[in-house]
Amino acid sequence: MNVLLVILLILTAISALGVVFSAQTIYSALSLVLTVGLLAVVFLVLNAQFLFVVQLIVYAGAVMVLFVFIIALLDPAAEDRPRLLDLRLILGVLAVAALCTAVFIAARNNVTYDTSCTNQAVTCMHGYTVGSLAATGDSTADPFHTFGFPQNAVNQAGNVQTVANQLFHTYVLPFEITSLLLLVAAVGAVYLTRRVAVGPRRDPQAEQRWKDELVEGAE
Amino acid sequence: MLSQAMFPWLLLTAAFLFTLGALGVLIRRNPLVVFMCIELMLNAVNLALVGYSSYLNSEEGQVFAFMVIVVAAAEVVVGLGLLTRVFSIGRELDVDDLDEMKQ
Amino acid sequence: MSPSTAALLAGLVLLFPLAGSALCGLLGPVLGRRFVNLAGTLSIGAAFAVTLVIFVQVLGAASGHQSTTATLWNWLDLGPGNLNVSVDVTIDQLSVLMLLVITGVGLLIHVYSVGYMEHDSGVARFFSYMNLFIFSMALLVLAANLIILIIGWAAVALSSYLLIGFWYERESAVLAARKAMITQVIGDVALVIAAILIFVNLRAVPACPPNEKCAGLPQSLHTLSLPQIFAHASSLGTGSPLITLICILLAVGAFAKSAQFPLHTWLPDAMEGPTPVSALIHAATMVTAGVYLIARFHPLFDLAPIASGMVACVGMGTAVMAGFIALSQVDIKRVIAYSTMSQIGLMIFAVGIGAYAAGMYQFLLHAFFKALLFLAAGNVIHAVHDEQDIREMGGLDSRMRVTAWCFLVGSLALAGFLFAGMFSKEDLLGFGLLNGPGAPALYVVGIVVNVLTGLYAFRLYGTAFRGEPRSDAARNAHESKAVMLWPVVILAGLSALAGWILQWPVAFGPHLIDAFLNPVFTSPGSGPIAKAPNLGWGVIGFVIGLTCSLIGIAIALRIWVRHDLDPSRALARPGLRLLPRLSFNKLYFDEIYDALLVRPTRALARGLRRVGDPVMDSWIKGVSGVATDFSSAFRTIQTGLIRDYASYMVLFVVIFTVAVMLAAGLAK
Numbered sequence: 001m002n003v004l005l006v007i008l009l010i011l012t013a014i015s016a017l018g019v020v021f022s023a024q025t026i027y028s029a030l031s032l033v034l035t036v037g038l039l040a041v042v043f044l045v046l047n048a049q050f051l052f053v054v055q056l057i058v059y060a061g062a063v064m065v066l067f068v069f070i071i072a073l074l075d076p077a078a079e080d081r082p083r084l085l086d087l088r089l090i091l092g093v094l095a096v097a098a099l100c101t102a103v104f105i106a107a108r109n110n111v112t113y114d115t116s117c118t119n120q121a122v123t124c125m126h127g128y129t130v131g132s133l134a135a136t137g138d139s140t141a142d143p144f145h146t147f148g149f150p151q152n153a154v155n156q157a158g159n160v161q162t163v164a165n166q167l168f169h170t171y172v173l174p175f176e177i178t179s180l181l182l183l184v185a186a187v188g189a190v191y192l193t194r195r196v197a198v199g200p201r202r203d204p205q206a207e208q209r210w211k212d213e214l215v216e217g218a219e
Numbered sequence: 220m221l222s223q224a225m226f227p228w229l230l231l232t233a234a235f236l237f238t239l240g241a242l243g244v245l246i247r248r249n250p251l252v253v254f255m256c257i258e259l260m261l262n263a264v265n266l267a268l269v270g271y272s273s274y275l276n277s278e279e280g281q282v283f284a285f286m287v288i289v290v291a292a293a294e295v296v297v298g299l300g301l302l303t304r305v306f307s308i309g310r311e312l313d314v315d316d317l318d319e320m321k322q
Numbered sequence: 323m324s325p326s327t328a329a330l331l332a333g334l335v336l337l338f339p340l341a342g343s344a345l346c347g348l349l350g351p352v353l354g355r356r357f358v359n360l361a362g363t364l365s366i367g368a369a370f371a372v373t374l375v376i377f378v379q380v381l382g383a384a385s386g387h388q389s390t391t392a393t394l395w396n397w398l399d400l401g402p403g404n405l406n407v408s409v410d411v412t413i414d415q416l417s418v419l420m421l422l423v424i425t426g427v428g429l430l431i432h433v434y435s436v437g438y439m440e441h442d443s444g445v446a447r448f449f450s451y452m453n454l455f456i457f458s459m460a461l462l463v464l465a466a467n468l469i470i471l472i473i474g475w476a477a478v479a480l481s482s483y484l485l486i487g488f489w490y491e492r493e494s495a496v497l498a499a500r501k502a503m504i505t506q507v508i509g510d511v512a513l514v515i516a517a518i519l520i521f522v523n524l525r526a527v528p529a530c531p532p533n534e535k536c537a538g539l540p541q542s543l544h545t546l547s548l549p550q551i552f553a554h555a556s557s558l559g560t561g562s563p564l565i566t567l568i569c570i571l572l573a574v575g576a577f578a579k580s581a582q583f584p585l586h587t588w589l590p591d592a593m594e595g596p597t598p599v600s601a602l603i604h605a606a607t608m609v610t611a612g613v614y615l616i617a618r619f620h621p622l623f624d625l626a627p628i629a630s631g632m633v634a635c636v637g638m639g640t641a642v643m644a645g646f647i648a649l650s651q652v653d654i655k656r657v658i659a660y661s662t663m664s665q666i667g668l669m670i671f672a673v674g675i676g677a678y679a680a681g682m683y684q685f686l687l688h689a690f691f692k693a694l695l696f697l698a699a700g701n702v703i704h705a706v707h708d709e710q711d712i713r714e715m716g717g718l719d720s721r722m723r724v725t726a727w728c729f730l731v732g733s734l735a736l737a738g739f740l741f742a743g744m745f746s747k748e749d750l751l752g753f754g755l756l757n758g759p760g761a762p763a764l765y766v767v768g769i770v771v772n773v774l775t776g777l778y779a780f781r782l783y784g785t786a787f788r789g790e791p792r793s794d795a796a797r798n799a800h801e802s803k804a805v806m807l808w809p810v811v812i813l814a815g816l817s818a819l820a821g822w823i824l825q826w827p828v829a830f831g832p833h834l835i836d837a838f839l840n841p842v843f844t845s846p847g848s849g850p851i852a853k854a855p856n857l858g859w860g861v862i863g864f865v866i867g868l869t870c871s872l873i874g875i876a877i878a879l880r881i882w883v884r885h886d887l888d889p890s891r892a893l894a895r896p897g898l899r900l901l902p903r904l905s906f907n908k909l910y911f912d913e914i915y916d917a918l919l920v921r922p923t924r925a926l927a928r929g930l931r932r933v934g935d936p937v938m939d940s941w942i943k944g945v946s947g948v949a950t951d952f953s954s955a956f957r958t959i960q961t962g963l964i965r966d967y968a969s970y971m972v973l974f975v976v977i978f979t980v981a982v983m984l985a986a987g988l989a990k
Binding site: 002005006009012013016017019020025028029032035036039042043046047048050051054055058059062063066067070071073074076077079086088089091092093095096099100102103104107108159162163166167170171174175178181182184185186188189192193 | 221222224225226227228229230231232233234235236237238239240241242243245246247248249251252254255256258259262265266269270272273278279281282284285286288289290291292293294295296297299300301302303304306312
């Protein structure tokens with residue numbers, strides 16, 4: 001499993017590079033399809049079958065199709081390569097290096113989540129020792145049933161059932177609120193894409209009017 | 220369940236994807252690609268959440284990853300709606316061209 | 323009936339109209355008029371057939387086992403000890419009686435609509451809304467859970483809103499729809515508050531003991547399940563302020579739905595909708611939901627005599643008020659609307675004094691003759707080319723023979739002579755002799771209502787159908803098509819015969835509905851219900867009531883048919899001069915509400931704006947001025963480019979994250 005995971009992660013990283021550095025927009029989009037697909041497989045390997053399906057349906061299915069449609073509709077031109085001495089590029093590369101190093105070192109030293117932690121240090125949530133709870137299966141010490149399930153007990157009923165159990169019990173309110181979010185997004189999209197009376201493409205007057213409106217709005 | 224040895228590598232990949240997305244947001248001028256990079260960042264977060272979920276044997280990470288996917292879908296809908304709107308009033312697809320925030 | 327059978331049958335009753343609504347709404351515009359007519363009507367027919375099966379099952383069930391509560395599915399579960407709602411349905415005599423009327427009369431009216439909406443392009447939308455209404459109403463009466471009941475309650479208001487505003491190009495229709503919706507929402511809010519009060523006060527009560535008769539019911543009290551609430555109603559305290567408050571809130575919900583004072587003004591305006599809508603929703607079914615609600619919640623109302631007394635007074639007050647207004651209205655549909663309000667006032671009075679079965683009896687018969695009157699009025703309106711003013715009609719009896727005869731039957735039934743109204747009205751007024759606050763004070767008012775009913779019923783009949791035609795449209799009127807006549811004839815038959823069948827062989831005293839429904843209203847544990855009048859009182863009440871009805875009818879016939887009695891001289895006397903104006907202007911309720919609520923609110927808003935604008939502006943300008951001064955220093959980094967802002971963000975996010983991780987590492 002580990003070998004498979006390593007290969008998947010490396011492939012994901014490579015295809016993600018493709019998203020960022022392709023000159024043609026459509027290549028970026030295709031790389032992103034590959035990335036989310038690979039991530040879906042990673043989810044499967046990590047025993048998250050439900051998310052595997054959701055990732056494929058929502059991302060690879062809906063979101064990416066939307067992207068491809070919009071690319072076909074708007075037909076964006078290829079972009080110049082950024083200059084090497086662009087300040088933003090330097091900042092971004094530094095950020096990649098710094099954050100990756102920090103996270104990796106932290107994870108190797110069990111700072112991100114310490115399984116053997118026994119004191120109430122910053123890094124120990126609730127002060128529970130996950131490993132020991134996992135060994136004894138003592139859930140009374142954990143009133144929220146958040147951590148420390150006996151090994152693999154979580155998915156005994158099946159991944160979809162356990163996730164659904166959480167979604168519809170503990171997190172039913174946030175779950176319902178996401179429906180509101182989607183509704184707002186749908187209404188917003190309809191509002192934004194409604195037909196408005198403006199001139200043809202590259203109409204300087206319309207552009208000026210739009211700018212004026214914005215300025216007026218700002219004032 | 221994710222092994223202790225693999226966990227840092229998984230987090231490293233998540234961090235790499237996240238910062239790569241951020242880098243893309245910084246250097247790309249095409250708003251469509253910028254949105255894709257944001258999707259990349261959200262996916263990186265999902266990877267970390269699912270990784271933790273598997274590592275800690277708790278499904279809550281997956282629930283949150285699910286929420287993130289919903290939010291991402293909503294964000295794409297609104298974002299792409301905005302882009303077509305910008306396009307329909309005759310503007311070019313270039314984030315550097317949209318500097319009205321200055322005013 | 324086993325719970326699984328009950329769940330299946332109730333589910334079917336709900337499913338057919340819902341599917342019909344979806345089919346008509348989604349496929350109707352594509353597949354055309356014939357499909358819509360078929361789908362819209364057949365769905366209700368199917369629901370009616372299932373209802374008949376349920377009715378037979380309930381009739382055949384052993385006594386004491388007629389009521390079945392079944393769970394369709396668990397809907398909302400907020401965790402142990404918290405709200406836990408399941409979609410429960412109750413099938414008992416009360417809900418089955420309601421269902422019979424809803425689907426049965428509904429079916430007739432749907433058939434009628436096929437003819438009535440023949441030339442309307444929005445027929446798919448119409449049938450979709452009508453089916454949605456039947457679904458909502460069925461949900462409302464089947465619900466065995468307060469939350470589900472409230473959902474049905476709000477859904478009927480929604481379908482009513484959609485149907486009143488069906489001709490949305492007319493401003494008056496849109497305004498009427500809005501008025502109805504707003505008034506009903508007042509009732510919805512009252513219901514929700516009542517539900518919250520019940521929930522908060524009952525969740526502390528220990529759950530049902532396993533070996534008692536509530537064993538079959540849900541075991542926890544945080545479900546808002548109606549049988550549970552009723553089983554534990556006494557723990558809210560008998561006659562306590564709490565249960566009085568809950569019952570008053572429930573009654574406010576009922577008043578808003580049933581157009582009772584002071585929430586009645588929406589009903590006459592609701593006549594802007596198509597006539598079948600007025601017949602189905604604003605006469606036969608939805609407006610009687612308030613009566614149903616109080617009857618359904620009788621275990622609570624039995625414990626709150628003050629609230630019940632209030633309900634009885636409001637009902638009788640509305641009955642006499644609406645009867646008075648109906649005397650001088652000139653719009654044919656509005657007259658019938660006010661008579662509906664008046665008749666429902668009597669039902670509300672009946673349930674207020676605890677004569678629940680009598681109230682439901684009146685509901686059943688009223689549904690027949692009021693739907694009949696509305697549909698006949700629809701025929702008339704059709705025949706005289708959408709003219710609704712009765713002053714422009716007249717002489718229609720020779721031109722529309724069948725409709726005129728049916729209307730006469732309906733008017734007699736409404737006035738309470740020979741047909742339906744005679745039985746139910748005298749029955750419930752008979753209860754008024756012995757029960758209710760200050761009995762028999764309200765009975766006397768009820769007698770006045772009887773006279774008024776006879777007056778306005780035959781004023782309407784006489785003005786619209788007798789005499790000489792007063793317009794070209796009336797002169798050229800001709801009878802409607804068969805599809806619009808048959809439902810009217812069937813309803814006329816029902817109005818004429820139902821009372822006699824249900825009460826054979828004597829016209830007063832106990833009737834079949836009473837025997838059918840009483841098990842629901844005398845469940846052990848509830849308080850004593852209304853005292854039934856004995857035979858002597860029954861005869862006396864019946865004779866008085868009938869005499870008063872006849873007096874009303876006779877006066878009306880002399881004034882408006884034979885024209886040998888002129889009321890204008892009598893009304894010219896100084897003490898009475900105001901009456902016609904008051905009646906014609908509907909007691910100025912709209913104007914009073916406008917002056918009391920709308921204008922002050924507007925004036926307040928205007929005043930606040932005058933004060934608020936300078937005050938708030940100076941605040942905001944001051945704040946923005948400080949911010950402008952402060953931010954001018956940072957202005958240079960505001961390039962307006964998203965990428966620059968993103969750069970700042972990334973920079974500080976990276977610094978922050980690395981710092982936190984370093985700190986955590988050091989702490990370790």
